[in-house]
Amino acid sequence: MSAYDVPDDLDPEAAVTAAQAADDQEPALPEPVRQRVIALAAGVMGGVPLDELPMPLRRVAKFAPNRRARLGGPVIAMHLSGDPLLRQRLATRVVNDAGDLGAAILEGLAPAAADPVEVAALAYLARPDGWRGLVTDATDAVRADAEGAVASERVRDVEQRLARAEHDRAVAKVEADKLRDELARLRDEAAGLRDEVRSLSKALRESQAKERKATDMLSAEKGRAVRAAADHDAELRRLRARLAEAETAAGAQRQSAKDARAVDDARLWLLLETIGQAAVGLRRELALDPTDKLPADFVADTAADRPESASGAASARALDADDPARLDQLLSLPKAHMIVDGYNVTKRGYAEISLEQQRNRLIAGVGGLVAQTRAEVTVVFDGAERVHGLPPAPRGVRVLFSKKGETADELIRRLVRAEPAGRPIVVISSDKEVVDGVRRHGAYPLASDTLLRRLARS
Known part of the structure; x- marks a missing residue:
């Protein structure tokens, strides 16, 4: 109601x-x-x-x-x-x-x-x-729409579930097919692995047999090695005994050589003393006055340009070798004179810097060498690239530039010819013409790399 x-x-x-x-x-x-x-x-x-x-x-x-x-x-x-x-x-x-x-x-x-x-x-x-009836009817319609919407939502949900179930079934079928294929593949692999295991087992048995055989051979070799070691020890003892005998004989020979050397030293001292007294008598007979100039100074005054006067003295002659130690031996000879082909040395050792820096570096290096050896050193450069206002050369280093119309090679040969026969003259150059020219006049040519290595060692 x-x-x-x-x-x-x-x-x-x-x-x-x-x-x-x-x-x-x-x-x-x-x-x-x-x-x-x-x-x-x-x-x-x-x-x-x-x-x-x-x-x-x-x-x-x-x-x-x-x-x-x-x-x-x-x-x-x-x-x-x-x-x-x-x-x-x-x-x-x-x-x-x-x-x-x-x-x-x-x-x-x-x-x-x-x-x-x-x-x-x-x-x-x-x-x-009748508004209540309108409200009631509208309420019923709204409720019916809501219930219809709920039912439609449920239907859609059921349909979605069915679609998902169908999709899952299809996916499961595909996965099952994949698993069957994978199972077949694994079975094939298992069969292959069984064959491989049989092959490896056979190879292992063969390897073990070879190992036993190698072990037996090793034992035999060890026995032979032990016997060889014993023979070696016996031979070593015999050699040591012979070595002791040889050392005893060598000691006796060294003593004999020492005695003979003492006799030779006495004879040599007597000879040098005789030569010295003869030289004193010759100097007194010739009445030579002391001089403060050297042969290279005369050549420098007449055939070369130099930025400043330099004094120095040295002499010695050496073997034709490129070892820096040979250069030291030559410069240690009395009154040795070393003539350096300037640009030939610097362009081999310092080609990456300017000419001015090359000259300064070389002059400074040979200055240190003069301080160590007390030898006379003359550095010759081509005059075509002469630079005025050079810094003073180190003590004992003479720096010369060839005059116009003359090359440094010609000036070097002139300096060598000016020296007296018998004086040790060392020429530093890798120029074949310079080397051949100075060798004909009795000088000892050494390659530019020899001086560069000697300066690097300093």
């Missing part, structure tokens, strides 16, 4: 009272209808004068329409259900805004194509005759 049904045995006044109570009772609205009612009321609330609104709704009316429904929804719903006058004021505006649908609702009609939620919200606000 609905709220509008009255029992037949009820008193007429009681029936009227019951009907009024039923009309005053607010129906339970579905949530979509309730939200739509609040949204319609909030949308038209801004057009109602503030003095016609309850105090709690005046602040809500100042919000934007979307914020009214969101922030003031509970307050609006409470006043709509408890304030008929407010509901009537708002309903008039809502129905006017709804147009034809609002007019149909006022007449108690619900167009078939109309949204049930919209119909229920308008009927709730306008409350025409």
